[in-house]
Amino acid sequence: MMKQDRPYSDPEKAARRIMNHARAFELIQDGRIYIEKINRPMIDEDKATPAEYWAGLQYAKDQGWLEYHESGTFVRILQAGNDTTA
Numbered sequence: 001m002m003k004q005d006r007p008y009s010d011p012e013k014a015a016r017r018i019m020n021h022a023r024a025f026e027l028i029q030d031g032r033i034y035i036e037k038i039n040r041p042m043i044d045e046d047k048a049t050p051a052e053y054w055a056g057l058q059y060a061k062d063q064g065w066l067e068y069h070e071s072g073t074f075v076r077i078l079q080a081g082n083d084t085t086a
Contacts (some may be wrong), residue, residue, distance in 0.1 A: 008048040014056025018047060019065055019084055020078055032074040 008014040021038040028034070038057075041050070042048045057075075060066040065081030 008052040011055040015059035053055040
């Protein structure tokens with residue numbers, strides 16, 4: 001049996017998909033995006049593993065695309081994140 005390709009095993013690809021989900025969400029107070037609005041579709045619909053999702057989130061944060069709030073409940077898209085495309 002061949003191992004299925006994992007499209008989100010590349011953190012950059014996962015991060016770009018996360019950004020697509022983030023941009024699709026209507027922002028709330030102060031530009032916040034609830035974390036479940038990006039993690040649920042990544043894991044449930046895109047079938048990313050939690051590790052792939054987390055690596056993508058870290059990549060997006062490290063690239064300056066997203067600000068991850070210390071509470072873990074929301075993110076904000078930063079200017080560099082607005083400039084990225086899939």
